[in-house]
Amino acid sequence: MSTLAQEFSKGIFKENPIFRLLLGMCPTLAVSITAINGFGMGVAALFVLLGSNLVIAALRNFIPSKVRIPAYILIIATFVTIVDMVLNAFTPDLHKALGIFIPLIVVNCIILGRAEAFARKNSVARSVIDALGMGVGFTLSLTILGIIRELFGKGSIFGVGVMGSAFEPMGILATAPGAFITLGIMLGFVNFMFKRLGIE
Amino acid sequence: MSERTFVGGIHPSYFKDSTAGMPIAPARSPSQVIIPLHQNIGAPCEAIVQVGDEVKVGQKIAEPKGFVSAPIHASVSGKVIKMEPYNHPLGNPVNAVFIENDGQDTPDEGMKPNKPLEELTPEEIIKISKEAGLVGLGGATFPTHVKLSPPSDITIDTVIINGAECEPFLTADHAIMLERADDIVYGLKAFMKALRATKGIIGIEDNKTDAVESMKRAIAEGGGGYDIEVHTLHTKYPQGAEKMLIKATTGREVPPGALPMAVSVVNQNTGTAVAMAEAIKLGKPLYERVVTITGPGIKEPANLIVRNGTLVKDLIEQCGGMTDDARKLILGGPMMGLAQPSDDVPAIKGTSGVLILTAEYVKDYPIAPCIKCGKCIEVCPMNLLPNFIGSSSEKENMDLAEKYGAMDCFECGCCTYTCPAKRPLVQWIRIAKGEITARRRK
């Protein structure tokens, strides 16, 4: 049995959902245009993941295994809808920027994947730690992608201009091809670093 | 109609000047010959002499063990001193008969003229060719009597004499066509008669115009009663490959995996035709042949008549020896010949040339990735995709190599020659072919 600290850190490094497991690619590519979008998406997913992992782990002995998937979907959908409404009410700009990708968290592989692979079989405490780790890993990855794309595609970080007025943004990074290129380069870089560090 | 050819092929530098037009001279009679008992495609032979036996020139010393095989004859007179495995041009040591030369050249009693060609039946001609141990002298060493006995359901209408000599450096066929034109025509007539073929064609590349003239003269003088033509062919490699030659001269395409007889054609080499003529006229079996000893690494290149079993180092010595920068010894031509680890190897029936290359030709090129230039596809005479077959084989994906047609490759080497990335394409294809054949046997 791994320690809780390991449980937490695996989601950030060894089993990072984006760079290692390649889960949840759709929102990754779509919303990482700016750092704040990536961060917001990550936090939204973190919240849903936390909630669903917690509830599913708590109810793991009560839900018959034949109907577990519909039950999980119900639970996840509820949390997603809550996030959607809360974001809409309190951070409308972010809500507008993330758009359809918030409701789509429902089908994000990370959420259902963690429910099915982890929360179903582990205690509430471990599941919550797992959700935190995965969520932070997801948020971190999206934010990094967002920072890179925003820095070169718009010349700012978290909306603050940093490149000076002479900088002409690289438009392609704000488009879908730019997302693929950035993600691809990051994946290569992370794999390279892991190899260098001798992990796997 | 003077430029006949096929699609593909390459134009390497020919390097033929050093020996082209050089008269054929007999090589020095060696003090000892080492005659391997496997000198043809197909089954090896079994010795019929014992250590200590006295043999005469032309005496049969080994009998074939199968149908696709040809007997072997002594090339000197003297005493059998040893029988043991010895280096062989194809690589692994093979049982060989060592004969000490007594220098007498006593001819065997069996060597006497047969009936003239006009009186021989096809069956008799085939028998003569078999007894004389005739094999294809172009290098493939396919037993001639087998070629002359097609299955009964196949009719052969054309016999083609291969005078293309498309391999760079080699000039043995060229020399034969100049000096032995009459015998070539005589041999061709014998082949045609044996096969009941109606047409004879002699294909010669257009860089040997003197040979074309010589052959035309010989046909005019001795071709009476037979329909024989000389076809001038475009000079390019591999013009002399069986299928390419047939395509160039008759326009017929031999289907993949089939033999020329599938399109009613039989190919024979010029040297084989001369040997056929000698076997009929003189009763002389095949115990010597013309060999070109050439290349930048040899001091005095020459076209020599070489007795079967003469060691290559003797030949090299006679030609002034190797130059200091000689690095590679090849039996055959530079495109399809076999590199030898040592010059201590006997010349056999299939040895058409001894080629010595210098350091300049033996560079080790780094293999670059395929840049898909398509040059190998352009030159492939079989219209295959050598780059794809090669890469598949490199990645050990033999199924894919087979799908791209690896088995139809006859290893002419044009792809490797032309590849700007210096990829050993034909070498990879050979590996694939070996692997696929081994798999099929299972």
Place this chain on the structure above:
Amino acid sequence: MRNALRMALTLLIIGAICGGLLSVVNGITAPIIKDRADQQFLQALEGFFPDVAKFEVQDINGEEFYSCYDAAGKFMGVVGKVKAKGYGGDIAYDLAVNDTGDIIGMRIGAHNETPGIGDVINKDPFLQKIIGLKFTDPISAGVDVDTTSGATVSTGGMISSIRRVMNVIGENFLGMEVEKAEIDLTKVADGTYTGKARGFKSDITVQVVVSGGKITQIEIVSHDDTPGISDNAIKGMIPKIIEAQSLEVDMVSGATLTSQGIVNAVFEALK
């Protein structure tokens, strides 16, 4: 049986709890969301009409038009939330027109025009050309507003859309007389008519033959547009108009300006 019942019950309970939870959250957030949306839009209208205090929404052909009033209830002008056809699909924009029919503001919303090329429509030089135009101006590509070279589709699409929206606003809110681009053919006497209108580079002259209340033939007498491109428009538009017996036909893409020119010229001829 017991199992099935238990499954159904479990799902039911979870569903009920989830539903309850959602309705509670919704109850908290919905009013906040609505208030803010109204607030935001009012703010947006204030950008055009600083004194706006009240607005009314009217839906015309699927597009929303907001009549704005000041605190005293005086009509100030109209803001249309409308769409134009661009190169990369629809361009959503707001167009504000004051009570005398002048364009006082325009704001480009969501669009998919090519960055660096088509998005010139959202840059100042283009906006400057539009703002200040009057209802009575022709508002026609190449006449009083130039298209931007390299982005003719985006800019041309915007210009013709603005003309259309101006017509809608003028007719519905300002009581202006709008010249209809449609011809009542039954009122046109048989005969041959000639008309002229601006194409891509200069005027296109057409000859229209009407007989028995129908357009039977259209001939381009002269034009100066790009060969190759305009040919498509000519080949495409004439049969379309004759077949439809109407000028409400789709433009030939890639040659919008020439196509529009032909339609206008036919209109001029039959007017």
Place this chain on the structure above:
Amino acid sequence: MERKLVVSSSPHLKSPDDIQSIMVDVLVALFPVALMAVFLFGYRALITMIIAMVVAMATEAIILRKGNFFGDGSAAVTGLLLAMTLPPAPPWWVVAIGSVVAIAIGKQIYGGLGNNIFNPALVGRAVLVVSWGGHIAGNVWLKPVPFGFTADMVTQASPLAAYNASLGDLFLGTVPGSLGETSALALIIGAIWLFYRGHIDWRIPGGFIGVVFILGLISGGFSMGLYHILAGGVLLGALFMATDMVTSPVTATGKIIFGVGCGVVTMVIRLFGSLPEGVTFGILLMNGLTPLIDNLTLPKKFGEVKKSNA
């Protein structure tokens, strides 16, 4: 036997061509084009070409960690080809980024020379067009001034957008346009060298230019057909870009399909799209289809179809 003999599998002769010699041939073929560009657009053209080549070679040398700056020459070719597709004088950093992208993302990420799917120079150009369209495709063209090495130049639209140049001017290249695309004469001279050296096949340029001509002919008559060939990047694309060995099919039939495809996409973009030029995207699109085309057009093996008279 003291002499060591080398044993290797046949063939024992190698053609003198290698990758570097091919790349040098391409550079030689581009020389008249480059010369014409400098002649027409002045020293700025030269600077653009030098930046593109040097940055491309440096990027490759850094990625491959090789001391040999020129390497196999392919980076120099890519850099020069990229410069040929650019306007005469974009900002220096645009050119440099284009070269870095072309080599790093267009080529090395796929595993280097031979493994890339798309023409690296065009990848570089495409990224530049999408990112800084204003510097690449807006009103950035210079009016050519022969020998005008220091003269101030006038910007005007490229002839493809304006349809206003004479065929003679287009042939000589005295029209605004990208560095390497204006002079049909120089391009043809360069291509003849490549044909002579056997590095390009008539099929791709033939299919490409043929289709452009036919579609141009249909759209606006004979002179329009010629216009579409001579104006814009069709000749540069057909002779130097589409014929890039790595990214075009290897089979004979495949080459024709590839060329025709490039021509069709180019003309569809020119006639029906809003961009004045479609060569870049035409070639990139067909690059992507190349493996498929190759596999669909495997050539008939020698003798595969039996002749009826056999």
